[in-house]
Amino acid sequence: MKRRIAVLLFALLTTQVGALVNPAYACGCGAMVPDGQSRIGVDRETSVVRWDGRTEQIVMRFTVGGDAHRAAWIMPVPGRATVELGDAGMFGELAWLTRPERRTRSYFWPRGGDWPFSSGARDGLASALPGSADAGVGVVGREQLGDFDVARLTATDPDALKNWLESNGFKLPDRLAAEVKPYVDQKWEYVAVRLAPRQQGKVLRGDLDPLKIRFESPRLVYPMRLSRMARTPQSLGLYVLADHRMEPGSAIGGSAPKVTFAGTVTPKDGPLAELAGDKQVFLTAIDQEFPEPGRIDADHELRAAPADAPYRRAVYRDKLLTVGDGIPVWLLTVSAALVALAASAFAVLRRRRRLNPA
Template sequence: MRSTDVRRGIAALILAAGFAVAPVAPAAACACGGVAPSPGSEVAVGEEHAIISWQNGDRQGGVEQIDLLLGVLSTDVETGLIFPTPGPATVSLGDRADFEAIDRVTTPKQVEEYDWWTFRALGDGAPGGAPPEVLSVVQLGPIEAVTLAASDTAGLQIWLVDNGFALSPEVTALLEGYVERGWFFVALKLTGDAPLDGGLDPLRFTFASDELVYPLELSRAATSPQTVRVFVFDDHRQRVSFAGAGSPAASFTSWAAPVVDTEVAGFGDYLTVFELYFDEPDSQILGDLEFADTLNDEVTGTEYRVTVPVGLFGIPLGWLLVGVAIVGGFGALLVVAIVGAKRS
């Protein structure tokens, strides 16, 4: 795929998805990882959307799949992103058609409710350490993806700096926790011939995992609010929480339902959509996200109700009928009274 074709598709998708790209400080973090522009340049990250599932919809296979779509702007041709994973990741291009299909499936259906009664108004730098092991290098159009195994935080930081990843001190300080837990890293770099003007083409990460997770901890270093939408596929409805901690305070489930016999059924049997917002990432983000089955598969967000007023000349039809009935009753009583008076 040519670089210009990838960029054109990216820009169209970002506009279609309604991404709100908000400027952030250089070398900041997005919720999915650590943003690393080249020294002296700036990068802005907007909303991120992620499809989280088991590869081929098979939980027993033990391979998690994350399809990531970002809205990104940069002032330089070289822009990087560090994405931690619990196992070595294989990186490939995702398919933006998957995101479009999810949008179609999760569009709620309109249900009309007729209102016969309501009156309405008319018209209403670190010391040296062991360098990371490069496990793989993949070129995906204008994006280079390097999968790393790191046993030493200082060595990882040196490798990142030497390879043009200008992470902020706040982000590099958070890398140590991932190294200690034995996680791996994917270093992504834009290697095209022009700055990004809309976003990255969807990327797919696959890695071994015992449970569905989403790396979030690096975004504690973000200096601006973070907005994340995740589409989680599994056998049942899911709940979200921080690993070893409670649920995110500002999060809600916007859609949840079985997707069997739909165009996205290949990802899993049940889809849960989470909307997360972190106004103060440094204090509100307590770690990475993990997901688990809820007690039931309650359906949420598949319908929205529209009230249709039923009336005449601004008067609800129910009250009109009541009025007609009252007038008719009085009329009948009057007729009976008149007839009785004449007979007497």
């Protein structure tokens, strides 16, 4: 047993060290890169997507770890985009709206944590970048948004785009030019962001401030293809606000997407109500894991599900079936059975004595 525990601890330590040596250079929607020899890893990306059939809005927030003081990422978009700071309070409201339903289910026979196996009780809860444009790159606009420098770019040459970004002080993955070529061919544009905290010496860690990106699109698309450059597993959470329940067209190389909530909501006041247009919308919450980011082969395209079937996760608390003042039903049942058995045995014995008197 001690040897198994030692092996397990060694494996966990190796995994953690590997995560530091091989940071995630890509996030769920684009390529994130640190400055110099710093390390940054995207532990989780959570985005709220609002689509009304014509316009798409994405409010995204990254949860990162590492020791980088500056970093940058690039996100392809199918049309001309506007960028502004998002409201982090929106994510707390969504977490509340999509919270799982808590249920209690009873079981008959005692388990390991129940008497007589244990005296204790067990709860079974289931658990942008500044600079002038190079040839082949156009700077549509640039904004300073809090700790973010945001550049909105066009590009007709993937190598020119990579060179422009590198000339502004960031070392990007060598594969970037090849990975953005499909977007260049489709004449997509790009949102390039440099995270440079104004607080001297501040490390980029934890939940970053969200950004809100808006663009015109006749289809609901969530850019993901650049995530194939990531070196560690990726985790994506999507909250989709639309007229109907939405679902990804495919897994795009990740595990099967899991719907964790589906239903109509009517946000009242606040940033979520503003994003929803102050009306009732259908909210679909989707989680997906990408154990091997290199398998990602496309962007997410979401479509209306066959039906607007509501769904809410259920978290169960297993409880021993009892009556009265907590008396286990199994104990009463077994006791009654033993009494009945004893009475039957006594009756049989008494009858035999009558038939065979001494």
